[in-house]
Each structure stands twice: as C-alpha cells, then as structure tokens.
Amino acid sequence: DTAVSQTPKYLVTQMGNDKSIKCEQNLGHDTMYWYKQDSKKFLKIMFSYNNKELIINETVPNRFSPKSPDKAHLNLHINSLELGDSAVYFCASSRRGPETQYFGPGTRLLVL
C-alpha cells in the first residue's frame, strides 16, 4: 500500500555509466517531481510534471532526462554519470498545487 515508491533504493556505479531510477505513485495525483538532496541535506527541485507534461525544469544538466509514460510514473534517466551526481534522489507527488507533496523513500546514488 506504499504511496510513492522508488527503485532501486541504492545505486552504486562507475563514472561514465548510464542509469535509471523509477518512481510510481498510487495516490491518483496529477503532479510528480524529482528532487536532489546533497550531502548537506539541501533539497532542490529538478523537474516537475503535470499529467505527463513537463512544467518545471530547473537548471539541471541535460544528462538528466525525466520520462513520464503515464501520470502515475516518472522515471529519471542519467547519462554519463559524474562524481558530483552522487546524492539522494527523491520522487514526490501531489495534487495540482500548491498542495502537500508526498515523498518516496529516496534512491541513494553513489558514483565511483
């Protein structure tokens, strides 16, 4: 009965690799987000989608590409991983805003 789920929970990979993180929500929300949390715990929005349409795209390298196959899923694909990409990535969802965001458990990415 998990509301927002992410896979994988942990991801350890080498520099230069390509990886994907998946997110699914079963709350019936129209809006989904990706956040990056760095080692100092700072939370920064990366992308936001409303009903599969990109509405927020912060200053994020174009190596990061979100994909929303339907409004319940928002996946994050990262090309050519760099050391600085190491962080915790959170997916979240909400009704059309501003409304409460429900966060997933996070994906801990470590780039070696």
Add this chain to the structure above:
Amino acid sequence: GENVEQHPSTLSVQEGDSAVIKCTYSDSASNYFPWYKQELGKGPQLIIDIRSNVGEKKDQRIAVTLNKTAKHFSLHITETQPEDSAVYFCAASIGGNQFYFGTGTSLTVIP
C-alpha cells in the same frame, strides 16, 4: 525567484522542552508554507502546513505561525520527545507546483 532561509541549522533540547525553528521568505506572493520532517534514511513527510489567509495553526504538540508582513513563519514543537529527533524543512510556494525549501534544521531531543 523565492529565497527561503531557515534557522537554526542544528538544535538540541532536553526532552519535555519546546523547540522553535524559524524561516523567512523573500517573495510576498508566496501563499503556502508546509513543514516537513525527515527521519534518517527516509523521505520528508509533511507534519503541518499553513496558507497565507491564516496566522496560526495547531495540531496537538505542533504549531505553525505566519507573519505575512515580516515574511516569516515558525514551527513550534512543545513537550518534545526523543522521537521528534529528525531534520525539519520549511518550504514556501507562490502557487502552481514550484516549492522552495529551507536548508533544514537537525533537531536532537536529549532524553
């Protein structure tokens, strides 16, 4: 864009005492202010929120106050318990789906 500042960055209190975390925002158009609690190894969870048409909101031991004129809002936790230990984030939104988060406060409740 909006700029949200949060203080203090760390806070230690004795069990049973009160804890106060303060945030300021820059954009007077901000109208929604949620507070999130993040426990170790988990995602942030909403604990209380307030909208700009309200000055104060309370939920058991947790309260939030909003001063629109001064552009600041605060989280108050009374009768703190060890399970209140976590990182707390404030956030502000001017509408739509754009949220700006504070830098977080690590609260430790000492038994």
